[in-house]
Amino acid sequence: MNEMTVTREQREAKLEGMGCKRKRVEDIRFTQGKGNYVDDVKLPGMLHGDFVRSPYPHARIKSIDKDKALKVPGVLAVLTAEDLKGVNLAWMPTLAGDVQMVLADGKVLFQNQEVAFVVATDRYAADDGINAVEVEYEALPVLIDPFHSMDPDAPVLREDIKDKKDGAHGPRKHPNHIFEWTVGDKDLTDAAFRKAEVTIKELISYHRTHPSPLETCQCLCSFDKVKGELTIWGTFQAPHVIRTVVALISKIPEHKIHVISPDIGGGFGNKVGAYPGYICSAVASIVTGKPVKWVEDRIENLTSTSFARDYHMTAEIAATKEGKVTGLRVHVLADHGAFDACADPSKWPAGFFNIVTGSYDFPTAHLAVDGVYTNKAPGGVAYRCSFRVTEAAYCIERAMDILAQKLGMDPVELRLKNFIRPEQFPYHSALGWEYDSGDYHTAMKKMMETVDYAGLRREQAEKRDAFKRGETREIMGLGVSFFTEIVGAGPSKNCDILGIAMFDSCEIRLHPTGSGIARMGTKSQGQGHETTWAQIIATELGIPADDITVEEGNTDTAPYGLGTYGSRSTPVAGAAIAMAARKIRAKAQMIAAYMLEIHEDDLEWDIDGFRVKGLPEKFKSMKDICWAAYNAPPPGLEPGLEAVSYYDPPNMTYPFGAYLCVMDIDVDTGVYKVRRFYALDDCGTRINPMIIEGQVHGGLTEAFAIAMGQEIRYDNDGNVVTGSFMDFFMPTAVETPHWETDFTVTPSPHHPIGAKGVGESPNVGGVPAFSNAVNDAFSFLGSTHIQMPHDFWRNWQAAKRLGAIA
């Protein structure tokens, strides 16, 4: 086809650039079972490692006897803390500035803690070896309730630091205290409360849960003695960070460490940190000279790798009688388990929890967070919520509902009254953030109109009357949630991991025939980066997305990046892609000018190439320019067309959304039905609307799981009672409600393509919507707050407590 017969729309459509519902290219291999996951990587002579784990949550280790295990056929080695001490690896640093045992050193601090690592020729032999290791324990008193962690007579958990007065984030008040973190103006906030006409105060707990990706955490380590090089295939959301950490703690030079994240079966924050399995496999490979694989099972994943939440938040709001908020005070008791292994940027011990003022214009606020140790597994990862943002959103969205209830106001009306107004952006929050952009009123009103909010409230009033008359046993709840997310960690001025600034990167190389490759510092775990990153390049460079390969996850070839979590890939790496592409386009313009024998400034970009201003027929496509770049570049200009960008974002991005959940609950059984769920998301410029919809569906499903039942629960003796999918709620298509999605577009003013993150938003907004629906349903019976998760049993208990059941 010649140029003239192809319309602009056709040229644009061919690119499948930004805004196109491009089908996910990675699904071609995934749907055919051709993905390549860690467990698919098999090396000759490969050994298998597995852990002896503690049945006790708190106990002293009197002795470990390996003799019988070493006699089990196939068992080659049994590693204990004593062995790791020889290479200075019995403990490892955590991302939060604490240290963590790799293998139990003298004592165990949580049930299923790693005690010894058995290496054998296959998994079965390793398992037999585990059973043959004899460990003698002496049980110690157990500390499970965080509210008792700082009691004068509480058992001291971390004897290694019991006399340390200062932790990584300042002074400690008790041997089981980790840090206190405060933000905001205390005096001004206290004054606001003294003057307040109306106040509310509630303990709002966000229970412990777990990301539980379908593929558990795993790795394969192979040490080449001759070259002195270590290669690690692993389920890493941040492969470069893992390489740096391994270099720092193993003393193997960083260029001799190769970290490869192949396909990953879901991450959700679970695969950000470093686990004992990685260290033990690496050591075992060095010791045996053979490749060693470690693959967690489900119980191990749920009970020992990083949990999420476990925040106990006491929220107070001060307001006027008319419902204008005047102050916010929040105290958080954060249960970190046995070690502070929170995966947050280094300077943020409670993540970005200070986004807790939410979408509202609080003139003043004060926040204090106390982190404490308990006999539970370490962790504290995002699980689809950036850093402690879901906790913050839940706290404020529940508290706003409680205030509305006290004022006798509709929760939507209260929110509309207190929203940050469009003209206030960029908005400086009382707790220190600068919100980049937002239009909350428009989003909320679109939600109200689409679902007929007023009609739903009328229906609810009728149902309540019918309930009181004894005509129905069903109660109806409307769960409103309006969240502001904070994603895109982050600007080097306040975000680093172990001292490495949280930029991200992209390297684009175009080939002579007009196709190319982009290599990234991010790592998709299912998000679809291979699809969407190519779309950004397609729009920026006029090359069809199908002609761009996207490669992630190999530290030898990818530019250094901080990885994928905290919905940071679009805000940070997405910007790096645009910036790298623009460098290429600038050079392409010089080449086009030379080809067209005209000054660069007389050219304009037009979809897929450069055109001479005012002379539309004089045009050079990017394809022509690519060829010329390798064939006849302008004199004095280097051949080739490639560029790299390391992008340090000037600010975070602040996506937001308006969600509504309509729920019916049968009081006699506690059984709930989600009748309707509407989710409006604003993530700025939308790269791939279909992927966004998929992200929202996934995030809402996880929010549903967490709010309605998913929990890591411990009994008083420290046993995990929800350690498998028999007890840990993992919704299937049967339980999962139908999702209605919608959007508005408020671009980020500082992002080169105006995009904000979206992957986490549905969890951040979804959890309060579900919980507010349950609480709203019960509110007319005199209840102000019912703790999550809202499973049938708890709903039934609430109904009983509130007198709905005789």
Ligand code: PCD
């Ligand atoms: N505006 C816009 C935004 C976005 N997008 C798209 O979407 C996605 C997402 O993004 P973002 O938001 O940026 O994010 P990222 O970074 O990429 O990722 C991350 C996230 O992601 C999510 N999602 C998902 N999916 C899947 N499938 N899988 C997984 O695993 C996951 N995970 C989850 C999580 S949890 Mo964390 O880690 O907790 O912190 S965080 C997170 C991608 O593809 C992109 O491109 C678009 O399109 N547009």
Ligand SMILES: [Cu+]
């Ligand atoms: Cu979080």
